[in-house]
Amino acid sequence: MELADLQDLLNRAPGRRVVCLGDLMVDRFVYGQVTRVSPEAPIPVLARSRELVMLGAAGNVARNVAALGGEVALIGVIGGNDPNGREALRLVEQETQIEGYLVDDPDRPTTLKTRFVSGGQQLLRVDLEDDKPIGGTVEQRVIRCVEDSCQGAGVVLISDYGKGVVTDAVIAAARRAATACGAKIVVDSKARSFARYGAVDLIKPNAAELAYATDMPTESDDQVAAALLRALELCEAKAVVVTRASKGISVAVRGEAVRHFPGVPREVFDASGAGDTTLAALGLALAADGALEDAVAFAQLASGVAVGKVGTATVSPDELVEAALSAHMAPAEAKIVGPQRLSEIVARWRAKGLRVGFTNGCFDILHKGHVAYLTQARAWCDRLVVGVNSDASVRRLKGESRPLNGLESRAMVLAGMSSVDLVAPFEDDTPIGLIELARPDILIKGADYAEDGVVGADLVRGWGGEVKLAPLVNGYSTTGVIARMLETKS
Structure with a gap:
């Protein structure tokens, strides 16, 4: 992305309202050193040195939008008075640019993912979750939150990790609210069927998720192009954008030829949450009236910075400018x-x-x-x-x-x-x-x-x-x- 285009987009982004809806998680990272094997079993012994706790999934998307200057309404579900739910509330309250609409559900725990890390490598991830679909009064409260928060929004981001918050009724409410306020809808989907989202503006899977949804290979450019066209046949979305790690991003807009945007090689320290950063950057760029091509370039730049950090990290405007400058430098x-x-x-x-x-x-x-x-x-x-x-x-x-x-x-x-x-x-x-x-x-x-x-x-x-x-x-x-x-x- 050219520096002038990046700075123009960053100048337009502050204050743009983004609604972030979906599966909210708490990410816990336990860091330490492994120097021996347990005498009790053939497993490493981690000597804990520090711990980080942050919002994950839809919460991480919201954090990234806020870090880039956007104003965010975060809609999600937490457990009924459980410690991880209280942790999620505390983390949201710390973010001055995030307006929290967290609905408590006494029948489910707050989703928690705990990662144990040594030497930059994850040793183990332990998940606490209940992925049954929400319903009844909890679902109705989420729908009311969607209706109340969309006024003035430029984009609605749906982060569907398959943990039960993004139901058909919630999706329908998001489409109605977005239509009423003229907002675009962008979906990050891990679902088997993209058709469930209806006529949204953009669906953003990664290569594995695209393969899962279309039953087609997604290794080469030609294979990805074929899978993207098949995805458009299977759903009503206006466009599908697939992230392909170091291979870049490919875009299929209905009625247009597939375009491939090559990636820039970067040293990857931690890919946790890179998809969240991509979704946040895409959404904020579109909310700031950026063209899809500019939004894709913006998202590539942001995710490239994110994977160079540890944990589910956010990206700042200054870091994007520095990354853009570095991209034009000799090694x-x-x-x-x-x-x-x-x-x-x-x-x-x-x-x-x-x-x-x-x-x-x-x-x-x-x-x-x-x-x-x-x-x-x-x-x-x-x-x-x-x-x-x-x-x-x-x-x-x-x-x-x-x-x-x-x-x-x-x-x-x-x-x-x-x-x-x-x-x-x-x-x-x-x-x-x-x-x-x-x-x-x-x-x-x-x-x-x-x-x-x-x-x-x-x-x-x-x-x-x-x-x-x-x-x-x-x-x-x-x-x-x-x-x-x-x-x-x-």
Whole structure:
């Protein structure tokens, strides 16, 4: 998505009203480390370190709309005075841009999904739920909430996880209310039959859900196109949009040829809730009068950011702008980061259980010694951060004649190396500020240093890290290279 189009859409989004209706869940993430197998059974023992609780499913869709600037009416069902229902109410109350219409049902528990995670990998998910369809007074209360909340809405999002809230009567009420206020209806469906939603504007399955609903394969572009056309034959929707993970998004509009929007390769830390983010972004873009093509591009950008986070995460406008800028950068440019971005990326690496290494230097003229040094440093860790002195910092350390190459040039050359994962410039004489931000597991310097003389060594050892000294290649140094250049010139 072009940056100008993105900024225009983000400027129109604030204050747009979106109704989010469907299966509400509480997502609980229990994080820890696995270092041994239980003596009682062949299962891992998770040493719990922290826990996150957030709204999931329809609640996560609402959170994402709110994070992108929209005003949201969230309609869902919770258990009758159960602790998870109270947790859901508390989480909704924390979101100033979410207006909660939570109907309590004494005959069912609040849906809870608990995920146990170690090293960025889910070990187990435990679900507490009752997926029988709502009925009676609970269903009527949900319908009244739909009727009361749709005034002024630009879009109604139906998040149907098959947990019983999205009944035929609720769908019919949503269609009537949307027609009355001129809103579009977008459905995220896990149902076997798309026909149950009637003449909605858009249905958004993923590839597996499309295959399930059409009994057709959805691996290749041609297979997806055929399945999309079949889906339109089986339902009354105006369009079907299928999300295909790294393969992108494909769109079928009734009466038009199928279009494919390729995906942008991204490192996936956690795909939990990526479909919710896609639905939220699609809906908000359409509520802001965006064309379908722009809404799809907006959704791709948002979901790409979401999968780079841990848990059912939301996405902010600033993150979308940064992602759009990165998409137009060369791969090397995208590795050069400021302090805030460094902290965010390293946090995601650590959540995935990756060992982070840190080294630093001026790197004025990159030579064989540097290449060998950085290669060795990277071999000791899973991800390597390289701090590089600013031009002013180099002058203070090396004299007014240095650096020979400016910061932009030095950072780009470092970022172009496969052994380097991030390059972080710093202005001070030492990288202590970056070390405190990155909290590396391994601090690396050349063997010409003593361990006790390495800046930040005490800090790193204090949080359980280690200091390593990499061997140097004899006969190679920047000072030596410059001296030989001067000798050749004279």
